[in-house]
Amino acid sequence: MSGHGFHVHGPHDHELEHAVQGAHDEHGAGHGSGADKRMTNQIAMFTAVMATVGAIFGYMAGATQANAGLYKNDAAIKKTEASNQWNYYQAKSSKQNLAELALELVPEPRKAFYQEEIKRYKSEKAEIKAKAEALEAEASEWDRKSDEQMHQHHRWAQATTALQVSIALAAIALLTRKKWLEWAMFAMGGLGVLVGVLAALHV
Template identity: 35%
Template sequence: MGGAAAKLLSRGDRGSFLFERYRGHDWPIEIAARLRQDRSISRCDSAGHLCGSWSFLMPEEIEVDTDKLREAIDEEIEKKSGSLLRSIALTTAFFAALAALGSLLAGGTINEALALKTEATQKQAQASDQWAYYQAKSIKAAILETQRQLLASDGKSAPADLDRSIQKYADEQKSAGAQAQELEKARDQKDDEANALIHHHHLYAYAVAMLQISIALGAVAALTRKRLVWWSSSVLGLLGGVLCVWTWMIG
């Protein structure tokens, strides 16, 4: 029993046992010496017997070991922060890949649109040439028709080749008009395709912009360790990714 009490006294936990239980017991010399120095004991004789009457020996101070607790808390924080950083890194890398893909698609669509615009311009120039040819043939046919009418008014018969020339110009005029209309139709088709690609380019540009903002928010989330910022980055990045994939599907 003396060893248990000495252990309690050595760590300062003197309030865990009752005084009356050890009244009159012989204690080891070192324990008795410590008890004589304790002001909370009313009396202790030279033989080490505890005398007097009191109810509890209270500890002078409470010692709480918080080092291990602090280390555990720090480890848990580092664990959670590491998991958050890994999640941010993965989502940011995914959004960066989507942004690169969206930029590539946006560049391809605008280049194709410019090529189609160039072809439409060429078709327009060819159609204009055909309409000019049409007008020239129309003027020549009109001149020959006027000559024939003048000859007829004078009572003279028109040469045979005059009628053939008028008919030839009329046929050439009709052919030029048909070709001009076909060229204009091709021009409109190329122009519509180019406009659709330009619209897709704008959608890709919006998607890339959202992905870039998402990546920037991911960097902020990594620096501040704020999950709310990371969630905002993820939502914006997912919207940009969905818009990019949807534009590619309708294209």
């Protein structure tokens, strides 16, 4: 913590610090070939870029996961409201059935009343059914949105993981000076960025 507030380490900060420190040590000591210095600078720059991109991807992974949870909750609310409407519909159906039974049993002067009651129940049931079906459609849409956000979350998480692996490879490449590790670092970083692009495109 500094005098200006808190300093929070991100998931890639330690690797980045090691890479940059390695670059400084290389220049300060004045040892090694020009190729080694170029490799050190290249890896340090790569690590800084991947750490920044990885932080963005990590944020997006968290945001889409939170959205998926919120949308699933909205879907559950709509399903409950739809269930309540269907229960209301069933209650109206029961009353309609009783009115139809009464229509058969009451004297002629009372039949007109029950005929109107049956007509009213049918009208109310139609309105209730339409509302229940609309609520079910809304619930299905919220479920679809939740699934879409969760799919994106997995994509962002995959991209973040690939970038973390690329940074780990960068640290190993910096220590061992193995060229193939540097190429593996670039390949894994490129894969991570590609998956991040797929996530952004909702693929």
